[in-house]
Amino acid sequence: MAQMHHHQEPEGADLAQAAKATLERAGEQWTAMRASVFEVLAGFEKPASAYDIADAMSKAQGRRVAANSIYRILDLFVGANLARRVESANAYVANAHPDCLHDCIFLVCDQCGQTTHIDDDRLTDAVRDAARGAGFRPERPVIEVRGRCADCAKD
Incomplete structure (x- = not known):
């Protein structure tokens, strides 16, 4: 989890x-x-x-x-x-928590444009680790997941 x-x-x-x-x-x-x-x-x-x-x-x-x-x-x-x-x-x-530095994940609804911000440190740490493993120095990972929000998925 x-x-x-x-x-x-x-x-x-x-x-x-x-x-x-x-x-x-x-x-x-x-x-x-x-x-x-x-x-x-x-x-x-x-x-x-x-x-x-x-x-x-x-x-x-x-x-x-x-x-x-x-x-x-x-x-x-x-x-x-x-x-x-x-x-x-x-x-x-x-940023709803400007005093906290971390990587963000955005869930972007292709239908209504609603964007939800979630934090999952294990996932973003894994992305940074994978980048470093490929010889890349990650500075600002951007993770966006496109799809449909819960309201639009009902339609």
Whole structure:
């Protein structure tokens, strides 16, 4: 049986505070723009692209927010463990436990786009070990499983 990695997952203001603390520990500033991007990203129920975030912010702020600015912030967030990139969707999700570094597994529904994040340290450790065994130095394993979520599988 796989060893699962469990977390107490903060939400809302607690999640934003955890993200702020993590970013500041990384030596970065928690600016108003970064706070806004994180808040919008955390508010999406599905992975969001930089364009999705820019559109939501533009509507909320009543001014145009450029996707290029969002991409730079998202890159910073991924590097600081505040967000994860869902590679196959070219989209991002807020990391619900930014103070914990580990590899993630994403379950991506091809029908509705819902993406579920799970942790299984034994599986991701095995992937890293296999990569090392092949003479490869793994730095950021990305594991995505495409299929149908439980709701869509009912149809």
